[in-house]
Amino acid sequence: xxxxxxxxxxxxxxxxxxxxxxxxxxxxxxxxxxxxxxxxxxxxxxxxxxxxxxxxxxxxxxxxxxxxxxxxxxxxxxxxxxxxxxxxxxxxxxxxxxxxxxxxxxxxxxxxxxxxxxxxxxxxxxxxxxxxxxxxxxxxxxxxxxxxxxxxxxxxxxxxxxxxxxxxxxxxxxxxxxxxxxxxxxxxxxxxxxxxxxxxxxxxxxxxxxxxxxxxxxxxxxxxxxxxxxxxxxxxxxxxxxxxxxxxxxxxxxxxxxxxxxxxxxxxxxxxxxxxxxxxxxxxxxxxxxxxxxxxxxxxxxxxxxxxxxxxxxxxxxxxxxxxxxxxxxxxxxxxxxxxxxxxxxxxxxxxxxxxxxxxxxxxxxxxxxxxxxxxxxxxxxxxxxxxxxxxxxxxxxxxxxxxxxxxxxxxxxxxxxxxxxxxxxxxxxxxxxxxxxxxxxxxxxxxxxxxxxxxxxxxxxxxxxxxxxxxxxxxxxxxxxxxxxxxxxxxxxxxxxxxxxxxxxxxxxxxxxxxxxxxxxx
Amino acid sequence: xxxxxxxxxxxxxxxxxxxxxxxxxxxxxxxxxxxxxxxxxxxxxxxxxxxxxxxxxxxxxxxxxxxxxxxxxxxxxxxxxxxxxxxxxxxxxxxxxxxxxxxxxxxxxxxxxxxxxxxxxxxxxxxxxxxxxxxxxxxxxxxxxxxxxxxxxxxxxxxxxxxxxxxxxxxxxxxxxxxxxxxxxxxxxxxxxxxxxxxxxxxxxxxxxxxxxxxxxxxxxxxxxxxxxxxxxxxxxxxxxxxxxxxxxxxxxxxxxxxxxxxxxxxxxxxxxxxxxxxxxxxxxxxxxxxxxxxxxxxxxxxxxxxxxx
Numbered sequence: 001x002x003x004x005x006x007x008x009x010x011x012x013x014x015x016x017x018x019x020x021x022x023x024x025x026x027x028x029x030x031x032x033x034x035x036x037x038x039x040x041x042x043x044x045x046x047x048x049x050x051x052x053x054x055x056x057x058x059x060x061x062x063x064x065x066x067x068x069x070x071x072x073x074x075x076x077x078x079x080x081x082x083x084x085x086x087x088x089x090x091x092x093x094x095x096x097x098x099x100x101x102x103x104x105x106x107x108x109x110x111x112x113x114x115x116x117x118x119x120x121x122x123x124x125x126x127x128x129x130x131x132x133x134x135x136x137x138x139x140x141x142x143x144x145x146x147x148x149x150x151x152x153x154x155x156x157x158x159x160x161x162x163x164x165x166x167x168x169x170x171x172x173x174x175x176x177x178x179x180x181x182x183x184x185x186x187x188x189x190x191x192x193x194x195x196x197x198x199x200x201x202x203x204x205x206x207x208x209x210x211x212x213x214x215x216x217x218x219x220x221x222x223x224x225x226x227x228x229x230x231x232x233x234x235x236x237x238x239x240x241x242x243x244x245x246x247x248x249x250x251x252x253x254x255x256x257x258x259x260x261x262x263x264x265x266x267x268x269x270x271x272x273x274x275x276x277x278x279x280x281x282x283x284x285x286x287x288x289x290x291x292x293x294x295x296x297x298x299x300x301x302x303x304x305x306x307x308x309x310x311x312x313x314x315x316x317x318x319x320x321x322x323x324x325x326x327x328x329x330x331x332x333x334x335x336x337x338x339x340x341x342x343x344x345x346x347x348x349x350x351x352x353x354x355x356x357x358x359x360x361x362x363x364x365x366x367x368x369x370x371x372x373x374x375x376x377x378x379x380x381x382x383x384x385x386x387x388x389x390x391x392x393x394x395x396x397x398x399x400x401x402x403x404x405x406x407x408x409x410x411x412x413x414x415x416x417x418x419x420x421x422x423x424x425x426x427x428x429x430x431x432x433x434x435x436x437x438x439x440x441x442x443x444x445x446x447x448x449x450x451x452x453x454x455x456x457x458x459x460x461x462x463x464x465x466x467x468x469x470x471x472x473x474x475x476x477x478x479x480x481x482x483x484x485x486x487x488x489x490x491x492x493x494x495x496x497x498x499x500x501x502x503x504x505x506x507x508x509x510x511x512x513x514x515x516x517x518x519x520x521x522x523x
Numbered sequence: 524x525x526x527x528x529x530x531x532x533x534x535x536x537x538x539x540x541x542x543x544x545x546x547x548x549x550x551x552x553x554x555x556x557x558x559x560x561x562x563x564x565x566x567x568x569x570x571x572x573x574x575x576x577x578x579x580x581x582x583x584x585x586x587x588x589x590x591x592x593x594x595x596x597x598x599x600x601x602x603x604x605x606x607x608x609x610x611x612x613x614x615x616x617x618x619x620x621x622x623x624x625x626x627x628x629x630x631x632x633x634x635x636x637x638x639x640x641x642x643x644x645x646x647x648x649x650x651x652x653x654x655x656x657x658x659x660x661x662x663x664x665x666x667x668x669x670x671x672x673x674x675x676x677x678x679x680x681x682x683x684x685x686x687x688x689x690x691x692x693x694x695x696x697x698x699x700x701x702x703x704x705x706x707x708x709x710x711x712x713x714x715x716x717x718x719x720x721x722x723x724x725x726x727x728x729x730x731x732x733x734x735x736x737x738x739x740x741x742x743x744x745x746x747x748x749x750x751x752x753x754x755x756x757x758x759x760x761x762x763x764x765x766x767x768x769x770x771x772x773x774x775x776x777x778x779x780x781x782x783x784x785x786x787x788x789x790x791x792x793x794x795x796x797x798x799x800x801x802x803x804x805x806x807x808x809x810x811x812x813x814x815x816x817x818x819x820x821x822x823x824x825x826x827x828x829x830x831x832x833x
Contacts, residue, residue: 058703079705094700096693098821107689108704 007070009034009195010055010164015064017050024050025061026219032164032212037186037196039206039227041239042216048199051216052166055197056088057081069163083110087157088166095141095149102137105156113160120159127158131185146297147178154185165189166197171205175295176464176497183209202465203232215239250448252472252488255285259456260425261320267306267313275299275480277306282475282485284425284456289447290485291471292460293496299480300429300460301344307427307458308341309334310349321425335364340423342414344430344460346407350414353403357395358384360402361417383420391416391446392439408435412443419446426450426457432466444470464493464500478502526656528783532776533660537668540772542567542726542734542743544671546750547757547764548678549722554754555682556715557695557822558606561617564747565624566598566720570727572632575738579635584643588667588728595724596717598624603716606826607709613824621747629740642736643667667729674722678761691715695820698827708827723747745798756804758818774800 010032017025024047032038040048053059055066057075066073068084075081081088095104102120109117117123124137133151141149150170157165165186171179186196186209200206206213207227215223215238223238265280277299284290294300305311307319309331316327326334331341343349351360358377361384362369369380384398391412395405402410412435418426431447432440447470451457461467467474474491476483476499483499498504546563553560570591578587602620605611643665652662682688690711693701698708726746731738749771757763778793 077705078703082705090703094697094703096696096700098696099689099692103689106686107693107701107706 008032008067009036009069011067011070012051012055013065013067015051015054015061015066017047017054017059017061019050023219025054028064028216028219028221030214030221032195032197034163034193034195035190036212037190037198037210039210039213040197040199040216041203041206041213041235046216046239047219048216049168050219052088052168052197052199055081055164056086056166079110082108082160085161085163086166087160087162087164088168089150089153089157089170090168095152097142098140100138100140101135101144101152101155104141104152105137105159108156109160117159123159124155127155131158131188132181133158133185146295147174150174150182154182162194164195164197166199168199170198171200171202175500176493177501179205203235206235207232250444250469253287253451254472254487255288255456256454257286258283259286259322260284260458262307263318263320265306265315265318267302267311267315269299269302270311271301274302277302278480280480280482282482284458286424286454286456287451288472289451289457289459289470290473290475291467291488292458292475292477292482293462293464293467294460294477294500295462298477298500300477302480303477303482304341304343304427304429304460308339308343310341310343338424340364340418340421340426342418342426342428342431344433346410346414347403351402351410354401356399356401357388357393357405357413358398360413361387364417365421387413387416387420391442407433408439411435412439415443416446419450422450422453422455424455426455427460428458429460430463431459431461431470432463433461464496467496468493476500476504478505481505530656530659532773532780532783534663535776535779536769536773537660537664538734538772539776540768540770541668541671542729542746543750543753543771544675544765544768545726545729546723546747547753547768548671548674548761549719549726550750551754551757551759551761551764552678552682552691553715553719554823555691555695555759555820556712557698557820557825557827558603558712558716559613559617559824560599560602560620560716560719561614561751562598562602562620562624562747563617563719563723563750564743564745565621565628566595566723567624567727567730567743567747568628568741569598569624569631570595570724571731571742572628572635572727572738574724574728575632575640575731576635578640578732579638584640584732587732588725591724591728592721593724595720595722595727597720599716599720599723602720603713607712607716610826610828613826625741632738632740635738636740638737640732640736642733665733667725667733670725675761675765682761692820695822698822698825702827712827726750749798752805755808755819758808759820771800 008031012028012030015025015028028051030038040051042048050059054061055075057078057080060076066075073084075084096107102124105124106114106120121137124135127133128135133155135148135151135155141152144152154165170182174182190196198206198210207230210227213225213227213235214221215225215235217239225235225238227235260283262280262282265277267277269276275298280303282290292300302311306313306315309329312330314328317325319325319327321334321337321339324337326337335341347353352363358380362375362380369376369383381398387393388395388398393405393413393416394409405413411433415431418428432443435443447457459467459471468488471488473485474488474496475485476496478500479502481502481504483504546567550560550563573594574587574591577590578584598620602616605616606613645663645665648662652658654662682691690706694706694708694711702708727743730743735742753764753767753771757767774796777796778788778790781788781793
């Protein structure tokens with residue numbers, strides 16, 4: 001094997017994949033050396049996911065060849081990919097929640113691989129120690145945190161002794177501390193000669209860990225670079241084509257009167273694997289944006305549902321809007337009082353998939369377009385077209401069904417629709433999720449305008465960078481607890497990262513314990 | 524009430540519960556892979572009539588049982604193709620299968636109504652059947668009852684101890700993830716549905732060859748529906764299905780028990796008991812949303828199309 005170091009681990013030659021109406025991959029050629037950590041960059045829809053699915057055998061290419069260790073291979077299915085030594089960690093984990101860790105891993109192994117392992121549990125324990133993964137084989141997956149689940153996925157690949165590990169946006173669900181843990185694992189793997197293909201949106205991570213980068217745009221390879229020699233800004237330029245205005249941060253404002261209050265909000269989750277909310281307190285002030293950071297699944301969904309009224313349980317005086325108790329009001333009544341809401345799930349909750357954009361506009365617009373019970377269609381259409389134009393929504397027209405839009409475009413439409421109602425209080429999840437740089441800028445501007453007009457805005461997002469950019473005030477959720485609220489200028493990524501990992505929970509608890517005066521002094 | 528009567532009642536409960544056990548075992552495997560087949564009643568009736576026909580015309584009971592299982596699988600194959608391949612709605616297709624099976628079985632069996640057979644005879648298992656009370660309750664049955672014991676044990680083992688069991692659970696919980704790791708989701712579902720069909724067939728055969736060895740139109744009288752409730756009642760656990768089947772069996776012979784106690788209640792009223800019990804159990808289980816979601820296979824009733832995996 002030593003003599004073959006000059007042979008590349010993986011070589012893609014002219015891979016092309018055509019989907020109806022969209023050329024996902026156009027003549028893509030990439031080479032990976034053993035031990036190389038290679039970044040695959042590009043905006044949403046650039047064709048990254050299609051490419052890695054092709055390598056992993058989930059998608060079959062229309063044209064092109066794949067060379068594995070110098071030999072041409074035809075990867076028809078994921079099991080063939082795994083036999084070759086290709087492992088993949090998906091963006092949305094492919095774990096089975098009702099099974100244990102070791103059962104999950106066993107399912108992935110072929111009979112031949114399984115027969116080579118005497119005792120799967122002890123093998124998992126050994127690898128767990130070797131790579132510092134800290135994975136317990138006997139636990140059920142539904143009891144694991146997101147970070148732990150990802151480690152299970154990586155373990156699944158390690159057990160099969162992979163030679164190429166593909167990671168699809170692995171860090172988007174992790175706290176900063178977990179990210180550095182992941183990078184340690186990747187570095188060990190790379191030293192052992194395992195190649196890594198790393199998809200990410202976070203450019204500073206790419207410059208930190210990757211040896212090589214390939215940039216995709218519109219299904220084509222537009223550039224390659226050595227991330228070490230570049231800055232995040234220069235890589236971003238390659239991704240979007242022209243230099244987008246990346247402001248260091250918008251001006252911060254301080255709010256005036258409190259428009260919305262949550263006090264001591266505790267609530268169990270309706271979902272079997274959900275997170276209960278625990279004593280949540282926050283104030284939303286007029287003319288201020290509060291950003292809540294947190295890793296997905298720490299109670300954000302439950303919080304959003306109860307704030308918007310989608311979760312119809314009566315929480316009484318725990319929620320106040322404009323000094324009015326709204327805990328017993330349903331979602332429609334809260335909207336009438338001036339609340340707007342952008343849920344995380346766009347298709348199905350933010351918009352009705354089978355309805356046209358015009359109809360979807362009408363759904364949340366109670367004022368103006370209906371007179372004496374009759375719909376003023378022309379008005380709604382004109383208004384919808386304005387939204388489409390202002391937020392650069394790519395679609396055939398105002399008659400397009402919501403389901404026909406791509407995720408990012410639908411997000412732009414929904415954001416525009418909600419902002420356009422001039423709400424007093426806007427509750428919003430992931431404002432620019434999946435949205436390209438240009439449109440994200442438009443959404444940011446609209447949010448700031450809305451703030452300056454005196455609206456109170458709550459943003460819940462996993463994208464810390466964006467929260468720091470937009471929010472005047474910050475907090476973080478972890479395990480259903482909400483951290484204290486601080487001004488954005490008075491905090492930094494490290495502190496919010498610590499909070500996302502839950503450090504504030506112990507701090508809060510210790511303040512109530514009289515026997516630890518030292519800690520109290522620190523706080 | 525003397526001990527003898529209690530032994531007889533429990534013996535009868537097992538006998539009455541056996542067709543429920545067969546059909547529910549088939550359905551639970553089917554549902555564990557995420558497919559809800561409401562065609563149980565139709566498949567069972569077709570199994571009953573074809574089993575009777577085959578046994579009556581050949582005089583071979585074993586042949587009747589095999590014919591019933593084959594018929595059940597063929598019926599379920601129709602369902603599988605429509606639901607898994609064409610992507611038809613599972614609920615509507617299942618209901619159609621029941622209506623189809625009810626009609627077709629009446630048509631096929633029209634000439635055989637009222638004819639009778641010498642059914643399977645009880646086989647006392649040496650030594651075990653001599654155990655006081657228990658021997659007479661459990662070890663003095665016909666061969667199909669013993670086969671149902673065996674199948675229950677086999678399925679408990681397969682579901683909990685084997686890779687096949689893991690695969691079945693994985694497909695039912697998250698077919699997309701299962702597909703991503705290379706499990707052939709549709710193949711697993713096809714096989715599970717057809718296994719369900721075969722078990723429904725043998726359940727029908729038990730009705731027409733053992734329980735009342737004759738063919739009467741609609742003779743399964745809703746057992747296919749009770750079996751569906753039984754699966755929920757057992758919260759998709761194979762072992763609990765056996766327990767549930769015998770409890771339901773006991774409920775349906777309750778009038779014997781009450782007569783033994785000297786109570787006179789209309790037998791028609793008592794015949795309702797298993798159905799009332801079903802409703803009560805469904806209400807209790809559904810009341811706890813949280814639990815229901817945790818126990819049920821997550822993809823139950825949802826179609827899976829590998830071509831949509833882009």
